[in-house]
Amino acid sequence: MTPQLQQAIRLLQLSTLDLNTEIQQALEGNLMLEVDEAIDEQPSEAESLDEIDDASTLELNTTGDKIPDELPVDADWSSVYDISPPRSRDTSQESEWDISSAAAETGLRDHLLWQTCLASFTDIEQQIAEVIIEEINDDGYFNGDTHVTSESFHSPLITPQLVEDVLKRIQSFDPAGVGARDLRETLIIQLHQLAADTPLRGKAISLLENWFDLLAENNTLMLRLRTGLDKEALEKALKLIRSCNPRPGQSISTESHDYIIPDVTVTRYNDRWVVESNTNNAPALRINAGYACLIKRGDRSHDHQLMRDHLQEARWLLKSLQSRRETLLRVAQSIVSRQQAFLDRGAEAMRPMVMRELADELELHESTISRAVTNKYMLTPRGVFEFRYFFSSHVGNDATGNHSSTAIRARIKNMIHAEQPEKPLSDNRITTLLKEQGISIARRTVAKYRDSMAIPSSSDRKRMI
Numbered sequence: 246m247t248p249q250l251q252q253a254i255r256l257l258q259l260s261t262l263d264l265n266t267e268i269q270q271a272l273e274g275n276l277m278l279e280v281d282e283a284i285d286e287q288p289s290e291a292e293s294l295d296e297i298d299d300a301s302t303l304e305l306n307t308t309g310d311k312i313p314d315e316l317p318v319d320a321d322w323s324s325v326y327d328i329s330p331p332r333s334r335d336t337s338q339e340s341e342w343d344i345s346s347a348a349a350e351t352g353l354r355d356h357l358l359w360q361t362c363l364a365s366f367t368d369i370e371q372q373i374a375e376v377i378i379e380e381i382n383d384d385g386y387f388n389g390d391t392h393v394t395s396e397s398f399h400s401p402l403i404t405p406q407l408v409e410d411v412l413k414r415i416q417s418f419d420p421a422g423v424g425a426r427d428l429r430e431t432l433i434i435q436l437h438q439l440a441a442d443t444p445l446r447g448k449a450i451s452l453l454e455n456w457f458d459l460l461a462e463n464n465t466l467m468l469r470l471r472t473g474l475d476k477e478a479l480e481k482a483l484k485l486i487r488s489c490n491p492r493p494g495q496s497i498s499t500e501s502h503d504y505i506i507p508d509v510t511v512t513r514y515n516d517r518w519v520v521e522s523n524t525n526n527a528p529a530l531r532i533n534a535g536y537a538c539l540i541k542r543g544d545r546s547h548d549h550q551l552m553r554d555h556l557q558e559a560r561w562l563l564k565s566l567q568s569r570r571e572t573l574l575r576v577a578q579s580i581v582s583r584q585q586a587f588l589d590r591g592a593e594a595m596r597p598m599v600m601r602e603l604a605d606e607l608e609l610h611e612s613t614i615s616r617a618v619t620n621k622y623m624l625t626p627r628g629v630f631e632f633r634y635f636f637s638s639h640v641g642n643d644a645t646g647n648h649s650s651t652a653i654r655a656r657i658k659n660m661i662h663a664e665q666p667e668k669p670l671s672d673n674r675i676t677t678l679l680k681e682q683g684i685s686i687a688r689r690t691v692a693k694y695r696d697s698m699a700i701p702s703s704s705d706r707k708r709m710i
Contacts, residue, residue, distance in 0.1 A: 253565040257572060257613070260620035261506040261526045264569075268527060276552070277536055277559040281529040353385065353423075353497040354378050360418045366411070369402060373411045377424070385423040385431070385494025387412065422493035429457050435489040448474065449482045460486070507624035509577040511588065518588055520578045522570055523624070530566070532559050572609075576617045579603050580635050587635070588625060592655035597639040597647050640686060648684050654694045656682070661700055669703040 259267060272278050357378045366374055376397065380389035391408040416424040421438045425431035436450050452460060452472065459468050460483075469479055490496065506526045512519050540552055580603070586594035600618070604611040618632035639647035657675055664670045670678075672691045679686060695702075 249561050249565070252561060253568050254613075254616065256565050256569050258616035258619060261508060261622075263620075265527055268530065268566075271562055272530075275555050275559055275562075277532050277555040278530055278562070279533045281531040353383060353494045354381065356497050357381065357415065357418055357423065361415075364414060364418075366414075370407075370411050372398070373403060373408055374415060377408070377412055377415055381424060381494070383494050384492040385420065385425070387424050387426050420490070420493040420496045422490060425493075428491055429453055431491065431493060432486060432489045435493070436485070443485070445478060445482045445485055448472070448478070449485045452482060453486065505622050505629055507622045507629055508573050509621075509623050511577075511581055511623055511625040513588075513626065518581050518585055520574065520581050522574050527566075530563060532556070532563070572613070572617055573621060575607055576603060576614060576632065577623060579606055580623070580632065584635050588627065591627065593652050593659070595635070595637065595649045595652040595655070597649035598636050599638070600636060640684075640690070650694070653679070653684060653686065654698060656684070657691060657694055658698055658700070661695075661706075667707070669706040671703045 256264065256267065272280065358375065361371060361374045361378075364374075373394070376394055377387065377389065380394070381387050391405045391412065395403050395405045395408045412424055416422075416434050417438075418424070422431035422435040425434055433450055433453050436446055436453070439446050452468065456468055456471055459471070465476075465479060465483075468474070469476065472479070474482065507523050508526060510521050510523055512521070536552065537556060540549065540556065580598075581588070583596060583598055583602075586596060600611050600614045603609075604614050607614075618636070621632045623630050623632060634651070637649035637651040640650050640653055656679065660670060660675055660678060672688050672695065675691050675695075676686065676688045679691070692702075700706075
């Protein structure tokens with residue numbers, strides 16, 4: 246496998262964000278490459294490449310010295326030039342928005358520690374608070390024990406009661422409900438922080454304090470008998486409880502969000518689906534004609550050889566990028582041609598499709614298809630989908646042919662969405678309904694698909710009403 250082919254394969258499997266990073270590193274390390282900022286006024290990359298090839302080849306051929314299309318197989322393309330590390334950021338030039346955005350990414354524990362500075366803790370209380378905060382998980386729950394925490398200090402001044410008092414003060418911090426030891430306590434804390442004149446606030450707190458087990462079972466009949474509330478008042482109290490956040494710590498998240506940049510766009514034009522490459526997902530590159538013309542015949546100096554190597558590497562990169570775009574476009578066009586029913590009618594019309602079928606149609610290796618569909622996205626009128634989403638196995642035979650697992654999942658989801666809340670559909674009933682539609686699958690398959698969509702069982706759905 247030649248270095249050029251290795252590079253093309255590696256670029257094909259990169260996501261758009263990783264590809265942009267790769268291009269930026271190439272721009273910083275190869276003097277022959279530049280961004281084509283006026284692409285509309287300049288010839289295409291292929292035309293520019295051909296012009297540079299013709300000019301440099303003509304000049305080099307006068308001495309019989311031609312740059313080869315490929316280096317020897319044992320050569321390492323990345324060793325041709327050094328990729329310099331990204332330039333360090335000048336923090337003095339950061340805008341206020343950049344600084345505030347970085348502050349917004351503070352984690353839950355840092356957020357709580359910041360609030361301890363405003364809580365007027367003594368030195369001992371501050372030390373206790375820091376230990377308690379370390380025991381608070383990402384959901385906002387305190388996983389420790391006040392007795393164990395007090396013993397860890399090995400000081401008679403720090404008692405379990407003092408630790409409990411500090412914990413109570415932390416439970417008044419933002420976000421509401423943080424520092425609780427269980428679900429019941431976090432809900433009570435959040436209700437206590439509501440305005441005192443909130444309707445049925447006291448009744449809701451009483452339900453949690455005295456009848457939490459009945460609440461967990463959603464036993465409204467016994468709750469009415471035990472509390473003496475009528476149906477309307479009980480419903481309002483339950484609604485108030487449901488408005489609380491069971492995982493308060495999740496409101497302070499440090500997750501980094503990767504934005505999806507589609508590689509292709511799919512639009513409907515004159516009653517047919519058209520696939521186009523997204524030309525804005527990566528900068529357009531071209532070879533710097535000025536530097537290319539500096540290559541002189543007969544010059545075998547070190548600097549001249551470095552320029553020749555850079556030119557060869559730039560050609561490789563441009564050809565690899567072009568090959569990547571063409572492969573992605575071909576794969577996307579083949580997917581769209583097979584999944585037009587999905588684009589017209591939705592997930593229930595998804596056809597079964599495997600990578601081998603596309604590989605045979607496009608005369609590519611199955612591993613190439615696998616690389617082309619990984620972390621590549623398609624923008625359609627129905628949303629943004631990863632290429633892999635359109636591949637699913639054949640499930641269930643009937644007179645009309647096979648069904649895809651994606652379509653069956655969509656049907657199950659729609660059935661559950663349309664069910665009567667007081668009479669949720671069991672897996673057996675869903676299996677029967679699918680069989681009536683010509684889809685024959687086992688009950689355990691229905692259960693597996695339901696679990697994969699994070700849909701509770703029928704008994705759990707009934708208790709959640």
